[in-house]
Amino acid sequence: MTSSISRRRFGVLAGAATASALLPGGAFAQAKTLTALGHRVHQTAATTGPGGDATEGFRKANDANVNWVTFGDVNAVHERLLREASLSETSIDVAYLVNGRAVPRNLQLFEPLDALMKQAPIEAFDDFAPGLLAPLKVGDALHGIPVRHATNALIYNEALLEERGVTKVPTTFEELTELARKLTFKRDDGTQVYGLAFTAVFASNFLTLARCLGGDYMTSDGKIVAAEPPMVKTLTLLAGFYKAGVLPRNFATVNNEEITTWMQQGRAAMTINPFARLVTYNDASKGKYGGRFKSLLPPMATDLAGKVAFAPTVEFWSLMIPKNARQKPLSWEFIRALSSKAGTTAMALNGNGPVRISTYADEKLKAAMPYAADEAAALKASRIHLPAFDEQARAHDIFIEETQAAVLGRKPAQQAMDDATARVKPLLG
Known part of the structure; x- marks a missing residue:
C-alpha cells in the first residue's frame, strides 16, 4: 500500500521533527553512536591516561557517542572484524587492523580513503612515518590510517655491562656480537646469565639482527632473499650463539613474559623488543634493576656502515572503515580526530606508540619517554617484516620454522633458507 503526503504537509512534519531534535528529550534528540572494534589497549590508549580522552573533541563536534567493542586477544579481534566486513552490512563503523592482516585480500573489504581524504584531509599527512603507509595500499588506493606502532630496538641492562667491565655500547655489529658473548656468564651462586634472549616466534626479531648485515627474508617488492649470504650469515651466527649458551637452551619456546622476568632479574643482559x-x-617494583635499562638501535656491520641504512622492524595497527559500514562520514571524522596531531599526542601520553614523527618532540612525551629521540629515529627508518601478500601469514610461519631449525642446529643455515625459499615461492602466486 502506497501513501502520499502533500509537500505542504511534509514541510510541517519536517519542521516539527527539526524542532523536536533541538529540545531536550525530543524524539530526535539522541546523539549518534559510532561503534569501534579493536583490542582493549586501543580503547585504553584512546580514552584513559595522562593524555586524557582523545575522542572527546570528536564526540562533541559530532554529537556522537563511541561504543567500543573490544577483545583481549589479537586473533579474536580479527576473526570478528573480517567476519563482519564480509557480510552485506555491519554495525561496525570503524576498526583496528594489524599490519600482518593488511594483505590485499583483506584490504579490499575496507573503504578506499582517498575520496574522503580529499573532502576532509587529515592534518599534516606527511608527518606519518612513511614505512607505515605503503603496506595499506592496494594499487594506488589507501585503505587505512596508521594509529599505533611497536618498533623493535635492542634493550640492554647497563648494570650488567658495568658488572662485566664494559664501558661503552657497541658501535658496529661486530662489537655487538662480542658484547653478547662477554655478557654470557655464570654468577658465583650458579645463576646463568644469557647475553641475548628474545622470542623465536616472530620474524621481526630475527630481522632486527639480519638487517645489520644487509639481510632479509624478502624485499619490499616481494623478492625472496632469505637464501642469500647476509641472511645465512646471520643464522649461522645465531646457531653459534645457541651452541655456546649465549642464547637460552629453551630458545625456541621462551615467551615474552619469561623474557621480561629474566631481564628484570638480571638473568638476561640484552633482548630484542x-x-x-x-x-x-x-x-x-619488579626488580633491582629498575631505571638501568636502555635502548640501542643495533649498529650496522663495519663494511656496510654509512652505505646501507638500518631498517628497524615495525608492527603497527591502522584504523579502517568496512566497505559495508553504514556511517562512513562519521567514521572518517573519528579517524581524523584520533590521527590528528593532538589526538596522536594524547594517545602517546596514554601509552600508545605514536605514528607521527613530530609527536616525539612534545616536551611532556620526552619527559615520560627518555628514549623518545631514539624511537623517533627508528620509526622514521622502519620497515615491516614481510611485504603484504595474501599468503603472508603462511610464509611467515615457514620462515620461522626453517629459521629455528638453523639456529637449533637441526639444519645448516644455507639448507634451511634454501628450503624456506622453495616452500614460500609457490605462495607468491
Whole structure:
C-alpha cells in the first residue's frame, strides 16, 4: 500500500521533527553512536591516561557517542572484524587492523580513503612515518590510517655491562656480537646469565639482527632473499650463539613474559623488543634493576656502515572503515580526530606508540619517554617484516620454522633458507 503526503504537509512534519531534535528529550534528540572494534589497549590508549580522552573533541563536534567493542586477544579481534566486513552490512563503523592482516585480500573489504581524504584531509599527512603507509595500499588506493606502532630496538641492562667491565655500547655489529658473548656468564651462586634472549616466534626479531648485515627474508617488492649470504650469515651466527649458551637452551619456546622476568632479574643482559618494553623493565617494583635499562638501535656491520641504512622492524595497527559500514562520514571524522596531531599526542601520553614523527618532540612525551629521540629515529627508518601478500601469514610461519631449525642446529643455515625459499615461492602466486 502506497501513501502520499502533500509537500505542504511534509514541510510541517519536517519542521516539527527539526524542532523536536533541538529540545531536550525530543524524539530526535539522541546523539549518534559510532561503534569501534579493536583490542582493549586501543580503547585504553584512546580514552584513559595522562593524555586524557582523545575522542572527546570528536564526540562533541559530532554529537556522537563511541561504543567500543573490544577483545583481549589479537586473533579474536580479527576473526570478528573480517567476519563482519564480509557480510552485506555491519554495525561496525570503524576498526583496528594489524599490519600482518593488511594483505590485499583483506584490504579490499575496507573503504578506499582517498575520496574522503580529499573532502576532509587529515592534518599534516606527511608527518606519518612513511614505512607505515605503503603496506595499506592496494594499487594506488589507501585503505587505512596508521594509529599505533611497536618498533623493535635492542634493550640492554647497563648494570650488567658495568658488572662485566664494559664501558661503552657497541658501535658496529661486530662489537655487538662480542658484547653478547662477554655478557654470557655464570654468577658465583650458579645463576646463568644469557647475553641475548628474545622470542623465536616472530620474524621481526630475527630481522632486527639480519638487517645489520644487509639481510632479509624478502624485499619490499616481494623478492625472496632469505637464501642469500647476509641472511645465512646471520643464522649461522645465531646457531653459534645457541651452541655456546649465549642464547637460552629453551630458545625456541621462551615467551615474552619469561623474557621480561629474566631481564628484570638480571638473568638476561640484552633482548630484542619494542621500545615500549622499557617502561615495564624499568619498573623498580619488579626488580633491582629498575631505571638501568636502555635502548640501542643495533649498529650496522663495519663494511656496510654509512652505505646501507638500518631498517628497524615495525608492527603497527591502522584504523579502517568496512566497505559495508553504514556511517562512513562519521567514521572518517573519528579517524581524523584520533590521527590528528593532538589526538596522536594524547594517545602517546596514554601509552600508545605514536605514528607521527613530530609527536616525539612534545616536551611532556620526552619527559615520560627518555628514549623518545631514539624511537623517533627508528620509526622514521622502519620497515615491516614481510611485504603484504595474501599468503603472508603462511610464509611467515615457514620462515620461522626453517629459521629455528638453523639456529637449533637441526639444519645448516644455507639448507634451511634454501628450503624456506622453495616452500614460500609457490605462495607468491
